Amino acid sequence: xxxxxxxxxxxxxxxxxxxxxxxxxxxxxxxxxxxxxxxxxxxxxxxxxxxxxxxxxxxxxxxxxxxxxxxxxxxxxxxxxxxxxxxxxxxxxxxxxxxxxxxxxxxxxxxxxxxxxxxxxxxxxxxxxxxxxxxxxxxxxxxx
Amino acid sequence: xxxxxxxxxxxxxxxxxxxxxxxxxxxxxxxxxxxxxxxxxxxxxxxxxxxxxxxxxxxxxxxxxxxxxxxxxxxxxxxxxxxxxxxxxxxxxx
Numbered sequence: 001x002x003x004x005x006x007x008x009x010x011x012x013x014x015x016x017x018x019x020x021x022x023x024x025x026x027x028x029x030x031x032x033x034x035x036x037x038x039x040x041x042x043x044x045x046x047x048x049x050x051x052x053x054x055x056x057x058x059x060x061x062x063x064x065x066x067x068x069x070x071x072x073x074x075x076x077x078x079x080x081x082x083x084x085x086x087x088x089x090x091x092x093x094x095x096x097x098x099x100x101x102x103x104x105x106x107x108x109x110x111x112x113x114x115x116x117x118x119x120x121x122x123x124x125x126x127x128x129x130x131x132x133x134x135x136x137x138x139x140x141x142x143x144x
Numbered sequence: 145x146x147x148x149x150x151x152x153x154x155x156x157x158x159x160x161x162x163x164x165x166x167x168x169x170x171x172x173x174x175x176x177x178x179x180x181x182x183x184x185x186x187x188x189x190x191x192x193x194x195x196x197x198x199x200x201x202x203x204x205x206x207x208x209x210x211x212x213x214x215x216x217x218x219x220x221x222x223x224x225x226x227x228x229x230x231x232x233x234x235x236x237x238x
Contacts, residue, residue, distance in 0.1 A: 019163040023190075041190065041221040048192045052164045098230030102207055107197025110229055114193060117228055 007070035007077075008032075014055055014063050014082075019048060022067065029069040035076075039139065042118040043069070043076070049111035050080050050090075050133050058085040058131065076137045078119075087126040090133065148173050151184070159187030162195040170195065174202040179211055186217035196229055203235060214238060 008029050012018040026047050030040040047067065054065055062083040070077045096109040115122055119135040126132075146160040148170055156173060183199075203213050214236045218226065226232050 016163075016165045019165045020161075023161060023163060038221060038224075044190060045192055045225075048163055052192070052194065098228070099233070100230070102204060102234040105200060105204075105230075105234065107193065107200050110196060111193035114225070114228065 006072060007068045009066060009068035011064045011066045012051075014061060014065055016052060016055055018065075019051070022047060022051060025067070026069065033071050035139075039076075039137075042137075043078070046115050046118055046135055047078055047080075049115050050078070050135065053090045053111060054080060054082045054131070054133070057088050057090055058082050061085040071139065074139055076119075076139050078135045080133045082131040082133075084129050085126070085131050086129075087131070089124050089126075091122050091124040155182045155184045157184045157187065159189075161190040162188060163190070163192055164194040167194045167198050170198045171201070174198060177202065177206065178209070180206065180214065181211075182214045182216055184216050185219070185222060188222065189219065191222055191225065193229075196225070196231065199231070199235070212236060 008025070010025055012022055012025075023044055026044050030043055035043060047069070051065060051067070054061075064083065066081040068077075068079045090112070093109055093112050096113045098113070115135060119137040121134075121136045123134045124131070125134075146158075146162050146166045148156065148158050150173070151157050156177070158170075162170065199213065199215075206212050212235075216238045218237065223232075223237075226235070226237065
């Protein structure tokens, strides 16, 4: 899998224990691109939420997930590739009702709720056992 | 780096980045709490949905027993996340 020439791309082990390393990878990217504090926080969060979803839902996949991060022409693009997996659309889920009282609340779906709230677009593709999840956000001068 | 510890005054202090890989240690600490308790977020830089889920579990359990968690010193970004999750409605935040 190959992202744009300016993208940062790397493979990580399929385990939540990779998250420390992944967040450091995102740190290097947000510093390189000079993203604002709010956007840097959102970028870390969206990468973690998507990665954690892949790890939890595609248990039979290869022991690696590739992540690429890019900003090109004002578009921030995060891509995650998962290999040797069965098709499972992690994007198409019931929205979370965050106004429900405590007794009726569950944590399920919050991660995707954050991804969809912080980023403009989220797409899923799966072909020949390779799943690709892409999140994009249009960023203005105030974000950088 | 993430850390969770109990202060001498009974507050629970969280620091660093609470990503999904640290949820187990947070669950262990919070499950031992049986009374109302303050979680101090002054050194907490980051939290994700699985971390929030553990807070929700603890709040449900404590509220059913007539207690609850108070969360203090949230950063601007974490406070935004709480609002987005509706957690500002189900936790006492100071």
